[in-house]
Amino acid sequence: MSSTVCPICKVETQFCGRVVHNSPPEVAGVEIDLGDTQFTMRRCPQCRLQVKVPCIPERDLIECYEKASGDHWEETPDPHKRRFDDIERVINSHAEGPMVLDIGCSNGALLGYMGQSWERFGIEPGEEAARHAQERGVEIIAPMLDDCTTEKRFDVILAIDVLEHLHDPDSFIERTRSMLNPNGIFVGLTGDAGSPSWKWHGARYWYCSLPEHQVFFERGTVDQLAQRHNMDVVHYERSSHARYKLTRGVRDAVRGLIWGLGMRMGLHKNQSSPGWLPAKDHMLFVLKAQ
Ligand SMILES: [Zn+2]
Numbered sequence: 001m002s003s004t005v006c007p008i009c010k011v012e013t014q015f016c017g018r019v020v021h022n023s024p025p026e027v028a029g030v031e032i033d034l035g036d037t038q039f040t041m042r043r044c045p046q047c048r049l050q051v052k053v054p055c056i057p058e059r060d061l062i063e064c065y066e067k068a069s070g071d072h073w074e075e076t077p078d079p080h081k082r083r084f085d086d087i088e089r090v091i092n093s094h095a096e097g098p099m100v101l102d103i104g105c106s107n108g109a110l111l112g113y114m115g116q117s118w119e120r121f122g123i124e125p126g127e128e129a130a131r132h133a134q135e136r137g138v139e140i141i142a143p144m145l146d147d148c149t150t151e152k153r154f155d156v157i158l159a160i161d162v163l164e165h166l167h168d169p170d171s172f173i174e175r176t177r178s179m180l181n182p183n184g185i186f187v188g189l190t191g192d193a194g195s196p197s198w199k200w201h202g203a204r205y206w207y208c209s210l211p212e213h214q215v216f217f218e219r220g221t222v223d224q225l226a227q228r229h230n231m232d233v234v235h236y237e238r239s240s241h242a243r244y245k246l247t248r249g250v251r252d253a254v255r256g257l258i259w260g261l262g263m264r265m266g267l268h269k270n271q272s273s274p275g276w277l278p279a280k281d282h283m284l285f286v287l288k289a290q
Contacts, residue, residue, distance in 0.1 A: 006044035013042035017203025027064035041203035047224035050216040097155030108133030163190040197279035209272035235286035249278040
């Protein structure tokens with residue numbers, strides 16, 4: 001049994017719903033054996049962080065990533081669809097220097113998009129992805145944050161689609177904070193469990209049904225982390241993970257609303273919810289070192 005204590009505040013969390021994973025459960029396209037484990041969601045009464053219990057061991061997830069096909073590292077995501085412009089806008093309005101580190105930089109698409117006016121560094125465990133990032137002018141300094149021994153300090157540290165994978169977000173922020181220059185910024189993009197579509201489906205929300213997603217932030221979680229590590233929340237906005245056509249947005253919203261009604265009527269007991277990817281269910285936030 002995993003701990004039911006909030007990994008940030010160390011107070012006891014409260015049950016807030018049952019989690020149903022996709023069937024068959026997959027991580028990066030590779031099936032993962034979850035046995036007949038029943039997963040629940042628990043929420044911290046203090047910082048509102050939601051935690052999946054039990055947590056899925058990191059080694060099981062990494063095994064899936066290692067088996068995953070390398071093909072997709074070739075892909076260059078559409079910068080407009082993936083909102084690179086939004087991320088860049090937020091960075092430009094708060095950064096005070098050129099040193100940027102992207103944790104989990106994948107094939108370096110975002111740093112490549114940001115261009116050569118930045119001194120670009122990355123942390124990336126996937127060997128093939130890291131190689132592609134280097135071809136884009138990114139210096140890879142470590143495979144994982146835990147392995148990182150660099151003496152360099154950064155003006156901007158990015159964690160895009162990373163925070164939801166962490167068992168211990170508090171030590172992650174503590175570590176990244178120590179790698180920031182004075183007035184350096186931490187830019188995070190992750191799910192927002194306080195968003196309306198999420199609340200409509202609760203712990204059954206599509207974002208929670210992915211086995212690799214372990215912890216779920218709300219605005220209060222960001223405030224709590226900032227306070228604990230002497231940082232200011234200088235930006236917070238709700239966003240969708242990617243831009244979709246309006247027709248897709250309408251279709252998913254109608255389907256999501258009806259599904260949530262059905263759930264309230266006792267239907268869909270063992271089904272994961274349909275995807276609702278165009279929803280504004282992510283947060284983009286910036287913490288600035290004091
Ligand atoms: Zn907490």
